[in-house]
Amino acid sequence: MKSPEHVHDIAVADDASARSSAALTLVSLAHGINHAQGALKPLVFPLVLRDLNFGYGELGIMLGAASAVGGLLQLGAGALGRILPRHQILGIGNASVGVCFVFVGLAQSYFQFFFWTVMSRVGGAAQHPVGASLLSHHFKKRKLGTALATHFTAGNIGTAMIPLCAAILISLWGWRGTVIFFAVPAILVGIAMSLWLKDPASSQIRHEARTSTFWQDSGQVIANRNLRWILIAAIVAAGGSGHGIISSFLPLYLNHNLGMDATAIGVVFTLMNIGSIFGPMLGGKLADRCHPQRVLLTAYLLSAFTTLIIPALGSSYVGVAIASLILGVTAFGTHPILQTLVTHTTSDSSRDTGFAWFYTATFLAGAFWSPAVGYLSEWLGLTVAFVAMAASFILASACVLFGRFHRIAIGQEPGAIAQRHH
Secondary structure (H helix, E strand, O other), X not given: XXXXXXXXHHHHHHHHHHHHHHHHHHHHHHHHHHHXXXXXXXXXXXXXXXXXXXXHHHHHHHHHHHHHHHHHXXXXXXXXXXXXXXXXXHHHHHHHHHHHHHHHHHOOOHHXXXXXXXXXXXXXXXXXXXHHHHHHHHOOXXXXXXXXXXXXXXXXXXXXXXXXXXXXXXXXXXXXXXXXXXXXXXXXXXXXXXXXXXXXXXXXXXXXXXXXXXXXXXXXXXHOHHHHHHHHHHHHHOOOOOOOOHHHHHHHHHHHHOOOOHHHHHHHHHHHHHHXXXXXXXXXXXXXXXXXXXXXXXXXXXXXXXXXXXXXXXXXXXXXXXXXXXXXXXXXXXXXXXXXXXXXXXXXXXXXXXXXXXXXXXXXXXXXXXXXXXXXXXXXXXXXXXXXXXXXXXXXXXHHHHOOHHHOOOOOOHHHXXXXXX
């Protein structure tokens, strides 16, 4: 017969597991909604430009402002995570994004559309750093990579699934009705997060936060040699990974260089998006079972090889399609591995600060790489741009080697690692 203490321990463990599962579900759902709203915007822009009477220049200014605000506020979100319960930050942030989308749908002028679009990025800024940090306290060691991969993959699913659904809704309800419709899930999930989620480390972190400022913690985080190399690797690899680079330039290459029609491009692009869904889950599971830095190095080298092989395949439709699928798996699969390494190299008290700097660095790196690859494509051609993307993966691989990430041991307490490498 089991003792009452043993039964109590099992009940506590089951309750903690249920809370962690609820956190993963809601945080991942919010991430998917966040990306779905982002995928919706390009579909409504042609109609908005006509209805509100503004042009490409004004649109570019708005997108640049929204990107800058969303990127820079990653640090602010990390600072808030030290002093406020993270589930409340996420809940209020996601609900406020929904409210902003309602006002976007009701906008009657360019200024109103501009203002509420930028404001929606304010509420959404917490999703990446605070969401990842919250999950890192719910899941430990071997389940951590899978949890972070699920969170990341949910965003890619939102990006991949929404365009067709949104196009149908826009044809039925118009752009205003569709935008307001997409506001509702964000508000409901935000409320659910605020009411039902728990932050297992909030009281401990708020207590430790009183002993130092955000900038003091930032200094300690940047002084961490391993984390510094992780940030550099992520910044360098941003030249080839992610929706902002490869997703933007692959369709252009397929059309302008290979002469593919819209249907063929759609098939190849869909295959890459499918890879971007399965890649992060594979990367996260491998990061739980193997040394994450070795998995990361392998993914970077495979991404470099595949990026180089696409131009070498010429007009081989089947070859390019298979290579694009592989590239979706490898290039997008690196993100949860990097997040796992950030968790392994930071203590509980500095986790929010570490993730804030990680996401700030990657957001700002994307803002630099996008125009750089664009101008390189314009001056020297898209084939050279693919070589540059491959070079970014090779340089990121060098960062993994120079950073000596092999010193980070799986299952080792993050706090001990952080202290060792300060």
